[in-house]
Amino acid sequence: MRGDLVERARNGDREAFGQLAAGEVDRLLVIARLVMRDADHADDAVQEALIRCWRQLPNLRDLDRFDAWLYRILVRTIADEAKRYRRSVRNIRVIDVEPSIDDSFQVIADRELIERGFDRLSIDQRTVVVLRHFVGLPLIEVATALGIPAGTAKSRYHYAMSALRAALEADARPTAGRKVVA
Amino acid sequence: MNPPVDLEQVVTAWLGDQASASGSDRVLAAALGRAATVGQERRRPTWLQLPTGVRARYVALAVLIVGLGLVFVGGAMLAASGLVRQPAPGGLLYQRDGDIVLVSRDGTDPIVVADGAPPSDVDGRWYALESWAPDGRHFVYHEIQSNQPRVVTHIADATGRSIASFEIEPATTGATPAPTPGPGSERVDRALKSKWHTWWSPDSTLLAVFPWSAEVRIFGLDGGLRATLPLPPGYGMWREFGLRWAPDGKSVFVVITADGGSDSAREVWQLALDGAPPERLAPGHALERWDVEVSPDGRRVAFSGLNYPSLEGPIYMASVDGSDPQPIAATSHPGEVSSFPLWSPDGTRLAYMVTLSYGGLNYQLRVVDLRTGTDRLVATAWDDGSINRAWSADGQRLLVRAYDVEPATHEAPSPRVMRKDTALWSIGVDDGDVRLIMENVDAFATATRPR
Numbered sequence: 095m096r097g098d099l100v101e102r103a104r105n106g107d108r109e110a111f112g113q114l115a116a117g118e119v120d121r122l123l124v125i126a127r128l129v130m131r132d133a134d135h136a137d138d139a140v141q142e143a144l145i146r147c148w149r150q151l152p153n154l155r156d157l158d159r160f161d162a163w164l165y166r167i168l169v170r171t172i173a174d175e176a177k178r179y180r181r182s183v184r185n186i187r188v189i190d191v192e193p194s195i196d197d198s199f200q201v202i203a204d205r206e207l208i209e210r211g212f213d214r215l216s217i218d219q220r221t222v223v224v225l226r227h228f229v230g231l232p233l234i235e236v237a238t239a240l241g242i243p244a245g246t247a248k249s250r251y252h253y254a255m256s257a258l259r260a261a262l263e264a265d266a267r268p269t270a271g272r273k274v275v276a
Numbered sequence: 277m278n279p280p281v282d283l284e285q286v287v288t289a290w291l292g293d294q295a296s297a298s299g300s301d302r303v304l305a306a307a308l309g310r311a312a313t314v315g316q317e318r319r320r321p322t323w324l325q326l327p328t329g330v331r332a333r334y335v336a337l338a339v340l341i342v343g344l345g346l347v348f349v350g351g352a353m354l355a356a357s358g359l360v361r362q363p364a365p366g367g368l369l370y371q372r373d374g375d376i377v378l379v380s381r382d383g384t385d386p387i388v389v390a391d392g393a394p395p396s397d398v399d400g401r402w403y404a405l406e407s408w409a410p411d412g413r414h415f416v417y418h419e420i421q422s423n424q425p426r427v428v429t430h431i432a433d434a435t436g437r438s439i440a441s442f443e444i445e446p447a448t449t450g451a452t453p454a455p456t457p458g459p460g461s462e463r464v465d466r467a468l469k470s471k472w473h474t475w476w477s478p479d480s481t482l483l484a485v486f487p488w489s490a491e492v493r494i495f496g497l498d499g500g501l502r503a504t505l506p507l508p509p510g511y512g513m514w515r516e517f518g519l520r521w522a523p524d525g526k527s528v529f530v531v532i533t534a535d536g537g538s539d540s541a542r543e544v545w546q547l548a549l550d551g552a553p554p555e556r557l558a559p560g561h562a563l564e565r566w567d568v569e570v571s572p573d574g575r576r577v578a579f580s581g582l583n584y585p586s587l588e589g590p591i592y593m594a595s596v597d598g599s600d601p602q603p604i605a606a607t608s609h610p611g612e613v614s615s616f617p618l619w620s621p622d623g624t625r626l627a628y629m630v631t632l633s634y635g636g637l638n639y640q641l642r643v644v645d646l647r648t649g650t651d652r653l654v655a656t657a658w659d660d661g662s663i664n665r666a667w668s669a670d671g672q673r674l675l676v677r678a679y680d681v682e683p684a685t686h687e688a689p690s691p692r693v694m695r696k697d698t699a700l701w702s703i704g705v706d707d708g709d710v711r712l713i714m715e716n717v718d719a720f721a722t723a724t725r726p727r
Binding site for chain 2: 115116145256
């Protein structure tokens with residue numbers, strides 16, 4: 095069904111593309127917001143990515159690779175969009191999420207620290223972490239989706255996780271009085 | 277001390293909490309609205325579908341290309357006759373848009389060794405640079421077909437001519453089953469799509485290859501398999517992996533992690549080419565270990581250590597057997613993490629990075645002299661996370677691939693308009709001289725002891 099939609103959209107069927115886009119937009123939006131940490135810019139990036147998808151679909155040769163191809167378009171669009179606001183990327187939060195009722199203080203504290211660490215990462219690093227841990231792609235496929243060597247994906251991932259680990263382990267310091275949101 | 281945190285689990289949970297697609301209807305409507313006003317980029321029509329005028333232009337272009345080809349062939353003949361300069365052995369290699377390019381160490385005389393498709397071509401064949409042999413007489417690169425599970429590894433001579441090639445099938449004998457599902461569940465067949473990591477022996481005659489399996493394979497310059505070195509059972513298939521040849525070239529040190537163990541519990545094992553059983557050299561200790569680098573003489577290791585309970589993580593040094601780990605005091609920078617040590621060719625200095633707490637990925641590039649304990653800021657770099665650095669063969673300069681580099685006069689990066697692509701920079705270790713060598717570089721390699 096989806097493969098059929100991709101094929102029809104590739105052949106210029108706008109209605110099929112509309113259905114295809116409707117099925118993808120949530121996923122793209124979540125990824126873009128997680129990576130960019132800014133809802134407005136993420137919305138713009140996804141909008142642009144969908145348009146690029148439409149324009150470039152005729153050049154997609156292997157329908158089975160649509161997902162990787164679309165990820166790559168999204169990631170490149172995010173990169174382009176991010177360059178426009180690179181200097182203001184810090185100190186931006188996308189979504190305030192209320193902690194779950196059963197979250198312990200420690201879990202909440204960990205997530206706060208993770209958020210701080212995540213905000214410090216580069217766009218490229220966030221992309222690798224999101225594709226790895228949110229989308230669930232193996233690093234090899236992350237590399238394929240990004241069009242980068244697997245070694246580069248690994249080092250980006252390694253560096254990002256090192257930074258996040260460091261952020262978490264800041265909590266291990268005996269600094270009394272660190273605030274925990276309850 | 278808090279109990280160990282499963283970082284991957286925490287990150288996954290946090291990302292899940294953060295996920296929101298609210299307002300997607302609005303984004304979709306806007307996108308479809310705009311898409312309705314634009315057409316698709318169709319593939320080029322076939323030859324016979326082209327208008328006559330266009331076909332004539334293509335014919336003219338073909339004539340031009342043939343002419344240029346004749347000029348190129350003539351140039352090559354001149355080069356072969358020695359009338360035109362060739363890159364010296366151990367010249368600079370770089371990867372750009374799927375191509376491998378060889379230039380002399382001064383950046384001149386470029387030769388396109390392998391002409392690949394740009395990364396945006398999802399079906400194209402492209403080339404990934406690996407490394408020079410230490411003597412600068414050979415180098416290795418990979419040929420990757422994006423849509424096929426096939427990687428061909430080429431060994432080229434100093435002029436860029438491929439003299440041997442080989443493919444590696446994934447090992448299955450003795451392979452540790454991949455943990456599934458979840459993090460680290462890459463399958464062997466998927467690993468085929470990746471390029472292998474390679475390391476040259478000190479005498480530049482052997483190539484160690486880690487094909488993301490349970491073994492290290494040793495190849496000769498002719499592409500023939502010389503030895504297969506199994507990793508100890510239960511180690512290393514799906515984690516970070518590092519390798520360094522022993523100075524005598526008779527064994528390799530591998531930095532591996534036990535499957536199912538902590539991500540940071542790195543161990544150093546020695547694998548002998550003569551088939552002797554693997555020997556564990558570094559017993560675990562209280563320090564977290566990252567980025568373990570064996571020294572050029574094979575006697576010491578340097579690594580990043582996150583020292584509990586404080587965050588400050590200096591670079592540590594220990595014997596290669598893991599004993600007597602000592603922080604290098606000069607590399608401790610309060611509140612920041614020192615990481616990715618890189619030995620100078622003579623083993624007297626360590627280059628390392630201090631990650632800065634700014635947006636994006638910025639780091640100080642610092643060098644500590646192990647003889648005097650002197651630490652100095654060399655430059656500040658804006659990186660993309662790939663951490664591609666190398667010492668020059670004479671140990672006087674550091675080569676760095678980064679978006680931008682600022683000289684050591686700046687303790688922190690200043691706001692600026694970033695360049696679009698990463699470039700190759702050369703930085704004087706002692707004088708802080710920063711030079712832009714080449715723009716738009718995806719990877720680079722240098723020879724450590726060119727002859």
